[in-house]
Amino acid sequence: MTKIAIDRSMVGQEFDHTVFPPVTETEILAYAHAYGETNPLHTDPAAAARGPYGGLIAPPTFAVSLRGAHFMPRDMRSIGRNGFDAGKDIEMGAPIRVGDVLTGSSTVHDVYEKTGRSGTMVFIVFRTTVMNQDGQMVAIVDQKMMFR
């Protein structure tokens, strides 16, 4: 079993900063289709154009599909294969529209240990803040990874 030390000095450190290519209509439609979304705001450009946002907007969880250059801090890579996704929390901000240029900034938000029936587990929360080209927050995604 991998022994993982709790190192709280990593909390708050930015380990990834990625500027993504402009969001395309194809990406939004593909993501919505992939989980069976039916809301026309995310699936029908013509209907969305007549809606409250004046055009297609990305589905609520679209931000989780953005992959920065680094999934976790480089010095944590050795424990990466043992990790499991334990949970997600997404705070939504401004809607994501076609043509938006999004920037993701990822930090280690929290590190803590829990002991349960199956032994001791270490939880690391990675926080990615996604901003658009106008400086508006579009999503804050907390990903909780569990390591045994």
Add this chain to the structure above:
Amino acid sequence: MPSPSLDTIDVGDELPALHLTLTSEQVRHYAQTANMPGGRFMSDAEAKAEGLPGQIAPGNLSLALFSRLLTSWGDGVRIKRISATFRAIVRPNVPLVLSAVVTEKHASEDGNFLECDLLLENQDGERLVTGTATVELPA
């Protein structure tokens, strides 16, 4: 779709449940589209090589299905926050039920909001994913 309103919703109300069975291809397709190319999401063989019982669905797919459950409630429903805890693996070819219940409602200058508890369970009633959400209703 009619719009739900704070006046017609009470704490304890349940949203119409979403019943579905994910296919192996749907899981693979979502993972590829969501830039999650891990072998555990692609096939039984690759998942078993990682020590899993077979192909599993990404947690992000469960989260996306929760969002679908909420926004299909009616026109103008907007998710402000959604959170999920992945308690057990979700596998393809297993009947699933997603449900939500209203736990709180409140109005403020910022709008009309509901708090909901979310649940994804299998046909045996096993709680695979739990969650919470804050949704904004049309004014």
